[in-house]
Amino acid sequence: NAGVTQTPKFRVLKTGQSMTLLCAQDMNHEYMYWYRQDPGMGLRLIHYSVGEGTTAKGEVPDGYNVSRLKKQNFLLGLESAAPSQTSVYFCASRATGGNEKLFFGSGTQLSVL
């Protein structure tokens, strides 16, 4: 079991460029999440999904889009990157039912110049 895998691990973009972050999990989890982590701000939820084909907005969704075409994959897109989107991005997943433990990926360090 690889758990939750994120690609890429590092990326540098210029303002206005677009990119997609990929999250893949092999635990058959229904729920998947994208968080951003900024110094002193904790983990803030961007978007999440409660199952294949579903997505929902989190706390800070502006400037991001997501898709969950396959149960194991959750994609985060930046259509026109801005310096304010410089951050560390974490994907997470969890099972349904009473086990609410989040499994996190290793993170993506994104810099927007």
Added chain:
Amino acid sequence: GENVEQHPSTLSVQEGDSAVIKCTYSDSASNYFPWYKQELGKRPQLIIDIRSNVGEKKDQRIAVTLNKTAKHFSLHITETQPEDSAVYFCAASKGYSTLTFGKGTMLLVSP
């Protein structure tokens, strides 16, 4: 929505001392309170959690207490070791909704 406040933002202790991190939450309907540990450059990992029908839970050197009336919960680490140095996040949720995280506490344990 839910709001989680976490204090202190940084905490320095000597090896062997105890460390306490406190969190308050705003939504009285919240019923699940996990704690995550994030070592430098690593991913957050769950270390302990508690549900609202329990007042205290222990796992070796770590414990969490919950006061539903006051809407606060705390993480207690006894006999701290250098490997306990990390950022700790509290969080809260209700039902099976999304977690709201606190801003984190950086714990430094000096040998």
